[in-house]
Amino acid sequence: MYGGDEVAALVLDIGSYLTKAGYAGDDSPRVVIPSMVGTINDPNSMELETPLTYAGDKMLMRRDYMRVEPALITPEYKWPLIECLIAESIGNELKLDTKEHPILLSEPSMHDRENRVKMTEILFEKFQVPALYIVKSAVLSSFASGRSTSLVLDSGGSITSAVPVHDGYVLQKSIVRFPIGGEYITDLLLKQLMGQVTIRPSYSFTKHMKSCYVEGGEIQGNIELTIEEKFFPNTDPTFHEFSIREIAKDIKESTFKVSDSPFSDSTFSNVPCVNYELPDGSVVEIGNERFKYPEIFFAGVEGMVGFTGIHQMVYDSITRCDMDIRRELYGNLVVTGGNSLFSGFTDRLQKKLTELTTQNMKVKLIAPQSSIERRFSSWIGGSILACLGSFQQMWLSKQEYDEHGAILVERKCP
Numbered sequence: 001m002y003g004g005d006e007v008a009a010l011v012l013d014i015g016s017y018l019t020k021a022g023y024a025g026d027d028s029p030r031v032v033i034p035s036m037v038g039t040i041n042d043p044n045s046m047e048l049e050t051p052l053t054y055a056g057d058k059m060l061m062r063r064d065y066m067r068v069e070p071a072l073i074t075p076e077y078k079w080p081l082i083e084c085l086i087a088e089s090i091g092n093e094l095k096l097d098t099k100e101h102p103i104l105l106s107e108p109s110m111h112d113r114e115n116r117v118k119m120t121e122i123l124f125e126k127f128q129v130p131a132l133y134i135v136k137s138a139v140l141s142s143f144a145s146g147r148s149t150s151l152v153l154d155s156g157g158s159i160t161s162a163v164p165v166h167d168g169y170v171l172q173k174s175i176v177r178f179p180i181g182g183e184y185i186t187d188l189l190l191k192q193l194m195g196q197v198t199i200r201p202s203y204s205f206t207k208h209m210k211s212c213y214v215e216g217g218e219i220q221g222n223i224e225l226t227i228e229e230k231f232f233p234n235t236d237p238t239f240h241e242f243s244i245r246e247i248a249k250d251i252k253e254s255t256f257k258v259s260d261s262p263f264s265d266s267t268f269s270n271v272p273c274v275n276y277e278l279p280d281g282s283v284v285e286i287g288n289e290r291f292k293y294p295e296i297f298f299a300g301v302e303g304m305v306g307f308t309g310i311h312q313m314v315y316d317s318i319t320r321c322d323m324d325i326r327r328e329l330y331g332n333l334v335v336t337g338g339n340s341l342f343s344g345f346t347d348r349l350q351k352k353l354t355e356l357t358t359q360n361m362k363v364k365l366i367a368p369q370s371s372i373e374r375r376f377s378s379w380i381g382g383s384i385l386a387c388l389g390s391f392q393q394m395w396l397s398k399q400e401y402d403e404h405g406a407i408l409v410e411r412k413c414p
């Protein structure tokens with residue numbers, strides 16, 4: 001048993017979109033960085049044994065020959081990049097030594113023995129953690145809402161899943177998941193914008209103010225902005241795409257909404273356009289695509305066989321569970337993940353589920369108002385769990401790992 005509980009435990013959640021890290025017991029993660037890593041591939045320099053990698057803020061800065069890529073495309077982990085994210089979030093951002101802190105790690109809800117064993121090896125061997133515990137993200141989201149039984153609907157960057165949790169365990173056979181998430185919506189918008197405007201990321205231009213002067217502390221005359229393009233021929237296309245994507249993401253997050261009735265081009269032809277100012281000062285008009293693209297969560301996606309909406313995912317998942325617990329799951333439907341923050345998302349879900357279920361089945365959505373709780377629910381659940389007195393005996397210690405090997409994680413962390 002691990003006996004070092006006087007040292008603060010850390011909670012780490014590496015999602016496909018964001019990596020979150022911080023102290024157990026805190027209300028929210030102190031570090032939130034993209035789950036993307038930049039790697040320098042300079043054709044002119046001698047091949048380095050370990051290539052230079054950058055994560056967090058360092059990855060957001062343009063560098064010659066820096067290739068930017070996701071560390072995790074569920075279920076595929078790129079281990080050197082995952083190591084870079086762990087080192088950045090705990091070593092550089094929190095400025096802590098991993099040797100001194102037990103780590104509670106959130107993992108995807110679909111059981112994946114190979115990946116969790118590998119993660120265990122990395123954390124004990126490379127990062128020398130004194131103790132580790134791994135918990136499925138849906139279990140943690142359920143705990144964050146104060147429940148040990150619930151149906152967790154999580155719609156994140158690249159995956160949307162409906163996961164039944166019963167008495168703190170995931171019912172694996174009843175999970176329903178599809179590779180659809182917020183990044184798909186960003187892709188649709190990006191494709192449309194590319195044919196409409198030139199998107200210049202901030203690194204690629206300088207703004208100059210002309211025809212104005214300052215007198216008595218006030219700007220006089222007409223302000224005229226001019227853009228001077230900056231050329232960096234050694235910029236890797238992946239960095240340029242990432243930078244443009246960030247702008248599309250911001251447009252999406254600030255202007256898109258889920259409508260309260262099904263979208264069609266004819267009924268939504270008159271919705272007012274919204275103007276969005278791009279970093280270079282030019283303005284782009286966002287029309288009825290504000291409603292059209294998020295509609296896929298309820299109408300399905302052409303070509304994605306079996307996906308006919310998230311309400312159907314919830315229904316199918318609960319239908320695969322034992323009859324005795326279905327009522328409890330419908331009454332404790334935890335809604336989480338970045339996409340649930342689209343305005344109108346939870347109202348439409350409630351409406352669709354009420355239509356789909358029988359009259360005597362009460363559907364109750366548990367969706368906190370705060371966006372922090374919605375985006376970081378599994379991290380918050382981990383923060384609560386790692387502080388419980390009764391949990392301290394659960395840790396998988398370094399000593400146990402040395403004696404039995406990484407496979408012990410399968411027995412200790414169900």
Ligand SMILES: Nc1ncnc2c1ncn2[C@@H]1O[C@H](COP(=O)(O)OP(=O)(O)OP(=O)(O)O)[C@@H](O)[C@H]1O
Nearest residue numbers: 015016017018156157158159182183337338339341
């Ligand atoms: N306010 C918002 N409105 C709409 N979408 C949002 C908002 N905030 C974040 N998102 C979207 O949510 C997605 C990321 O969700 P989340 O942070 O839950 O991902 P993740 O947990 O890292 O990914 P996954 O669950 O796939 O591993 C992104 O596509 C992001 O653009």
